[in-house]
Amino acid sequence: LAALPLVAPPTAAPADPGASPTEPAPQLTLGDVAEVRLAEQEVTAYTRTNGEPSVGLSITKTPDGNAVNISHALAQITPELEEQLAGGELRIIFDQAPFIEQSIEGLTTEGLLGLGFAILIVLLFLLSIRLTLVTAISIPLSLLVAMVGLQAAGYSLNILTLGALTISIGRVVDDSIVVIENIKRHSALGEDRMTAVLRAVREVAGAITSATVSTVAVFLPMAFVGGQVGELFRPFALTIAIAMFASLLVALTIIPVLGYWLLGRRGDVPVVAEDQGSMPSARESEPAQQSVAHPAPLLGDDAPDRLQRGYLTVLRPALAHPVWALLLAVVILVGTGAAATQLKTDFIGDSGANSLTVTLALPSGSTLDETDAASRELESWLSGREEVESYQATVGSAGGIEAAFLGSAANTSSIAVTLTEGTDGDAFGQTLKDEAPVPADANLTAASANAAPGATQLEVVVTSQDPDDLAAAAAQVEGVLADVGAEDVTNNLTDTVPGLDVTVDRDAAARVGVTETQVGQVVAAAMGGSTVGRVTLGTAPTSVVVHQGEPPADLAALEALPVAAGPAGQVVLSDVATLERVDQQVRITRVDGLRSAAITATATGDDLGALTSQVQEGLDGLDLPEGVRTSIEGVSAEQADAFASLGLALLAAIAIVYLVMVATFNSLVQPLLLMVSVPFAATGSLAMLLLTDTPLDVAALIGMLMLVGIVVTNAIVLIDLVNQYRRRGHSVHDALLEGARHRFRPIVMTALATIGALTPMALSITGGGAFISQPLALVVIGGLVSSTALTLLLVPVLYRLVEGWNERRAARRRAAAA
Numbered sequence: 001l002a003a004l005p006l007v008a009p010p011t012a013a014p015a016d017p018g019a020s021p022t023e024p025a026p027q028l029t030l031g032d033v034a035e036v037r038l039a040e041q042e043v044t045a046y047t048r049t050n051g052e053p054s055v056g057l058s059i060t061k062t063p064d065g066n067a068v069n070i071s072h073a074l075a076q077i078t079p080e081l082e083e084q085l086a087g088g089e090l091r092i093i094f095d096q097a098p099f100i101e102q103s104i105e106g107l108t109t110e111g112l113l114g115l116g117f118a119i120l121i122v123l124l125f126l127l128s129i130r131l132t133l134v135t136a137i138s139i140p141l142s143l144l145v146a147m148v149g150l151q152a153a154g155y156s157l158n159i160l161t162l163g164a165l166t167i168s169i170g171r172v173v174d175d176s177i178v179v180i181e182n183i184k185r186h187s188a189l190g191e192d193r194m195t196a197v198l199r200a201v202r203e204v205a206g207a208i209t210s211a212t213v214s215t216v217a218v219f220l221p222m223a224f225v226g227g228q229v230g231e232l233f234r235p236f237a238l239t240i241a242i243a244m245f246a247s248l249l250v251a252l253t254i255i256p257v258l259g260y261w262l263l264g265r266r267g268d269v270p271v272v273a274e275d276q277g278s279m280p281s282a283r284e285s286e287p288a289q290q291s292v293a294h295p296a297p298l299l300g301d302d303a304p305d306r307l308q309r310g311y312l313t314v315l316r317p318a319l320a321h322p323v324w325a326l327l328l329a330v331v332i333l334v335g336t337g338a339a340a341t342q343l344k345t346d347f348i349g350d351s352g353a354n355s356l357t358v359t360l361a362l363p364s365g366s367t368l369d370e371t372d373a374a375s376r377e378l379e380s381w382l383s384g385r386e387e388v389e390s391y392q393a394t395v396g397s398a399g400g401i402e403a404a405f406l407g408s409a410a411n412t413s414s415i416a417v418t419l420t421e422g423t424d425g426d427a428f429g430q431t432l433k434d435e436a437p438v439p440a441d442a443n444l445t446a447a448s449a450n451a452a453p454g455a456t457q458l459e460v461v462v463t464s465q466d467p468d469d470l471a472a473a474a475a476q477v478e479g480v481l482a483d484v485g486a487e488d489v490t491n492n493l494t495d496t497v498p499g500l501d502v503t504v505d506r507d508a509a510a511r512v513g514v515t516e517t518q519v520g521q522v523v524a525a526a527m528g529g530s531t532v533g534r535v536t537l538g539t540a541p542t543s544v545v546v547h548q549g550e551p552p553a554d555l556a557a558l559e560a561l562p563v564a565a566g567p568a569g570q571v572v573l574s575d576v577a578t579l580e581r582v583d584q585q586v587r588i589t590r591v592d593g594l595r596s597a598a599i600t601a602t603a604t605g606d607d608l609g610a611l612t613s614q615v616q617e618g619l620d621g622l623d624l625p626e627g628v629r630t631s632i633e634g635v636s637a638e639q640a641d642a643f644a645s646l647g648l649a650l651l652a653a654i655a656i657v658y659l660v661m662v663a664t665f666n667s668l669v670q671p672l673l674l675m676v677s678v679p680f681a682a683t684g685s686l687a688m689l690l691l692t693d694t695p696l697d698v699a700a701l702i703g704m705l706m707l708v709g710i711v712v713t714n715a716i717v718l719i720d721l722v723n724q725y726r727r728r729g730h731s732v733h734d735a736l737l738e739g740a741r742h743r744f745r746p747i748v749m750t751a752l753a754t755i756g757a758l759t760p761m762a763l764s765i766t767g768g769g770a771f772i773s774q775p776l777a778l779v780v781i782g783g784l785v786s787s788t789a790l791t792l793l794l795v796p797v798l799y800r801l802v803e804g805w806n807e808r809r810a811a812r813r814r815a816a817a818a
Contacts, residue, residue, distance in 0.1 A: 170757030684786025
């Protein structure tokens with residue numbers, strides 16, 4: 001490169017044609033006029049692992065990649081790569097795979113425990129090992145079909161899909177419970193095996209099909225939920241939908257066959273004698289052909305058992321005094337609604353991963369060496385903590401997505417900390433903030449490494465046309481965030497670096513024949529050189545930078561920088577420009593063409609909604625300059641968008657379930673009666689969240705969405721049988737008493753089986769995926785408790801009021817016609 005010719009050598013013609021040619025002038029090369037040397041690139045970052053110099057390599061999976069498989073593959077090739085490094089050591093600092101595997105293992109354990117609880121509850125109700133085994137078969141068969149469906153759809157087993165399978169354990173057994181319990185009841189009436197199975201299945205097929213369709217239909221709106229919530233929970237919804245349809249198929253095909261095989265000749269249980277106090281048999285009062293044509297069981301064919309008698313003791317007074325029953329229900333609804341105002345709200349709970357991203361930010365303008373010294377002290381403190389397994393620090397600009405979110409200036413150090421198993425990440429992060437040695441003017445933050453950059457940041461954006469008004473308003477907003485107790489409050493307008501402002505006097509520049517642009521180019525070339533191209537030295541491309549000697553070392557040297565040659569001699573920078581020391585903003589941002597400022601803070605705790613409300617109240621109380629606008633962004637805006645989307649999805653789900661029930665009952669009024677169970681499901685869910693001090697977050701709202709389909713299932717099964725009785729000519733009162741009595745056991749059994757299956761997740765026995773599964777399980781359990789109790793009482797009361805009025809009106813018309 002130094003021998004690169006710059007100017008072609010001049011060739012002079014000989015003075016005498018006969019004379020010999022003159023000696024050519026020496027070739028002028030780059031090395032003759034400049035020093036050409038290979039220089040090391042300026043250091044912009046340091047990387048250390050456990051205090052030792054290192055090079056960091058980030059590996060990110062593709063959208064269809066599997067993090068666990070990638071992790072295992074890397075672990076297998078690491079020894080081979082270390083051999084190629086000739087003494088180097090490869091160490092994995094951050095790996096999502098162990099956390100994913102532990103979560104999956106924990107969810108699997110909780111699912112198996114839930115399976116055991118569900119089967120035990122079924123056994124306690126059926127009191128038959130054979131029938132319990134028949135019912136239990138539906139669980140593995142349904143889950144197997146769901147896993148095949150996931151594979152076909154291109155989804156893998158992860159925390160969300162496995163969580164959905166675990167939650168499905170309590171639901172996929174429901175249809176089978178209704179079928180097998182009905183088969184048992186018909187068998188107890190003394191019917192032969194074939195008749196008992198056929199009548200029992202025919203009697204409930206329509207109801208459980210409608211109930212399953214309702215349960216699945218609530219997830220249809222999830223297809224239109226966008227953003228992070230939609231991406232997270234669409235596989236979750238698909239998993240449950242496939243499992244539920246599989247359970248319906250199993251309940252209508254395999255369960256009846258197995259029930260037929262395992263029943264005795266006259267059924268699995270002895271015939272129950274008719275109780276002395278039961279109502280007269282409908283068989284005695286109806287035509288024989290009507291009895292044959294309708295598969296519904298006849299009134300009074302079997303005696304109430306102890307549970308049914310206890311239920312009827314409560315139901316009869318409720319039907320006799322409907323006003324008092326409705327008043328009590330309204331009091332419960334209003335009371336729960338009032339208490340719900342104290343409910344915490346959050347976005348998505350902490351995953352509980354044992355990795356932290358620690359960020360140390362010194363004041364803007366700090367040199368790389370100053371940041372490195374502060375980072376070394378922090379790293380030394382980390383090395384002495386028994387909670388820390390390993391750490392990797394990057395001081396300065398490492399580039400990549402972390403730099404985009406966390407800053408890439410020389411004043412920033414980012415440290416990935418892996419904690420020992422069992423260490424509470426939140427508690428250690430707080431200890432680090434309280435005890436770690438950091439400069440007084442530095443800012444130290446710690447966040448879960450599994451969270452996306454900025455995922456816990458509450459941000460207030462201020463816009464204004466006037467920079468001075470913007471700065472004043474931003475300072476006021478900064479005070480609001482500090483007053484409400486938010487942590488790590490930063491204002492990007494105060495993020496400045498010292499610099500020199502060069503203001504060119506255009507008239508003076510024009511007099512010496514230079515432009516403002518030319519002056520800027522001269523200054524830039526003097527300070528940092530000009531990159532003129534790249535050459536390949538060996539195998540590596542190398543930039544070629546031209547410098548005009550050493551850059552100016554101080555302000556006086558910069559003012560004396562030659563910029564042109566004028567008539568009066570050399571022109572220096574101070575002749576055509578003024579230089580001033582200033583603090584310059586690191587970045588200037590605009591929103592819709594207006595200058596903007598971002599004031600950010602870390603949203604700590606588990607009540608993001610309350611924090612956002614306090615911030616909004618503080619912003620509303622500010623006396624801001626005219627033209628200044630503020631808006632709350634960041635995680636608060638994400639929470640608001642998610643809640644709005646899921647709220648619309650919830651309303652859409654209610655409408656879809658209503659339409660399904662209209663098609664089932666061929667009535668517009670009866671589905672409305674059944675939908676009453678939905679708000680009472682919410683009362684139980686909200687009460688459960690309040691009792692357990694669990695915030696209402698996205699996972700809990702998904703649980704609410706599930707409940708819309710789940711709670712109407714009980715009401716559908718109940719009212720379907722009541723309608724069958726009424727079609728056989730029985731009064732509303734009699735049909736309600738017998739229908740409710742016969743459906744009491746399967747309704748309670750399915751609810752308790754679901755609650756039993758979800759209990760391990762609600763208790764978070766293993767902690768696997770608890771940030772998703774625990775609030776969802778708590779919501780479903782609470783909703784099932786309240787909706788089941790009120791469905792068994794309130795739905796019959798409302799049915800009696802509406803259909804009883806219709807019955808009396810019809811009776812009056814018949815009397816008038818007679």
